[in-house]
Amino acid sequence: MSEFDAFLLLSFGGPEGPEDVMPFLRNVTRGRGVPEERLADVAEHYRHFHGVSPINAHNRALIDSLTTELAGHDIGLPIYWGNRNWKPYVADAVRQMRDDGVRRALVLATSATGGFSSCRQYRNDLAQARAVSGEGAPELVKLRHFFDHPGFIEANVDGARAALAELPAGERDDARLVFTAHSIPVSMNDSSGPDAAGKLYERQQRETARLVATALRGPGAEFDLVWQSRSGPAQVPWLEPDVNDHLRALAERGVQAAAVCPTGFVADHLEVLWDLDIEARATAAEVGLHFARAATAGTHPAFVTAIRELVQEQLAGAAPRALGTLGLCGIDCPATCCPAPQRPPARP
Ligand SMILES: CC1=C(CCC(=O)O)c2cc3nc(cc4[nH]c(cc5[nH]c(cc1n2)c(C)c5CCC(=O)O)c(CCC(=O)O)c4C)C(CCC(=O)O)=C3C
Numbered sequence: 001m002s003e004f005d006a007f008l009l010l011s012f013g014g015p016e017g018p019e020d021v022m023p024f025l026r027n028v029t030r031g032r033g034v035p036e037e038r039l040a041d042v043a044e045h046y047r048h049f050h051g052v053s054p055i056n057a058h059n060r061a062l063i064d065s066l067t068t069e070l071a072g073h074d075i076g077l078p079i080y081w082g083n084r085n086w087k088p089y090v091a092d093a094v095r096q097m098r099d100d101g102v103r104r105a106l107v108l109a110t111s112a113t114g115g116f117s118s119c120r121q122y123r124n125d126l127a128q129a130r131a132v133s134g135e136g137a138p139e140l141v142k143l144r145h146f147f148d149h150p151g152f153i154e155a156n157v158d159g160a161r162a163a164l165a166e167l168p169a170g171e172r173d174d175a176r177l178v179f180t181a182h183s184i185p186v187s188m189n190d191s192s193g194p195d196a197a198g199k200l201y202e203r204q205q206r207e208t209a210r211l212v213a214t215a216l217r218g219p220g221a222e223f224d225l226v227w228q229s230r231s232g233p234a235q236v237p238w239l240e241p242d243v244n245d246h247l248r249a250l251a252e253r254g255v256q257a258a259a260v261c262p263t264g265f266v267a268d269h270l271e272v273l274w275d276l277d278i279e280a281r282a283t284a285a286e287v288g289l290h291f292a293r294a295a296t297a298g299t300h301p302a303f304v305t306a307i308r309e310l311v312q313e314q315l316a317g318a319a320p321r322a323l324g325t326l327g328l329c330g331i332d333c334p335a336t337c338c339p340a341p342q343r344p345p346a347r348p
Pocket residue numbers: 012013014015025028029032034038039042053054055110111115117118182183184185229230231232264268269270271
């Protein structure tokens with residue numbers, strides 16, 4: 001089988017102090033037409049956490065867990081870490097790999113599904129990092145997506161079960177399962193995937209939700225998939241409904257309790273801590289709906305095992321494990337898969 005000599009964790013990045021917040025946000029939104037008011041709002045969210053994004057601690061913890069997991073299975077790959085939007089930048093990690101003599105590395109991006117932001121943009125980041133590293137840059141092979149990997153599902157099922165257990169006993173069985181993922185522009189969703197059918201991002205998010213709901217409540221279990229953390233200019237349509245609107249609609253229908261499961265997020269990112277734990281929880285309280293939020297996969301042992309298995313697929317040709325019906329995604333993507341959407345003109 002193929003030879004690999006390192007593992008790279010590729011993530012989004014986040015600020016590590018108040019002075020990082022604005023430069024980080026400028027990195028994320030450069031050329032994206034995100035209104036200044038939205039940036040100011042999100043900066044406030046980060047300041048609420050003293051300018052420290054939770055994402056970096058999560059990635060460090062994941063690297064610790066993976067170090068143990070890989071060593072325990074005699075996988076001797078050194079682990080590197082690089083981000084798209086903040087230090088440690090992926091370009092620096094790739095340069096370091098080159099200097100350390102790494103020739104060919106496996107890459108795990110911290111996104112469960114395909115899509116532009118969650119796959120293509122990471123592929124572009126890798127290509128750019130190799131280009132700036134120049135001569136001798138390692139070959140980088142991105143691992144497939146894990147939205148329906150049994151280990152990722154199991155981690156989310158455990159999180160959802162614990163959330164249900166927080167709800168009043170008499171309401172648990174009828175509590176609504178509300179899954180959330182990051183909203184994206186409708187055009188970005190429509191163009192995601194390898195062919196004209198599009199909507200790959202939404203279909204994979206729905207598949208994760210369906211698999212978790214099925215594991216909890218059996219085949220045909222009811223669930224909702226809604227969206228959170230909308231950005232962008234008001235005139236550009238993004239995926240709806242928003243989780244807050246949905247919670248209001250549930251309460252109006254007489255639903256008493258909801259377990260909100262952010263299966264679209266791999267760890268408890270800022271969007272989970274702010275948009276769900278603060279905002280959505282407040283919405284639920286306002287409309288008299290009992291609310292519990294499920295933990296994300298984070299460093300759940302089943303998720304760490306899943307990542308090790310993805311590595312073994314490449315190292316040893318281990319049979320891929322996947323629960324869903326959508327098929328494996330992220331290996332041999334055509335170059336035209338999940339293209340960048342048309343952007344509104346940049347701010348003046
Ligand atoms: C699909 C998706 C994921 C999941 C897949 C993946 O993981 O990649 C994701 C993850 C994340 N997004 C994050 C942060 C931000 N995303 C923003 C803006 C945007 N996200 C988008 C999409 C996604 N984003 C889009 C289409 C935009 C508009 C700008 C553009 O068209 O690209 C902005 C700008 C301000 C705002 O408007 O919110 C911020 C600060 C963080 C770090 C959080 C932390 O610090 O814990 C993480 C993990």
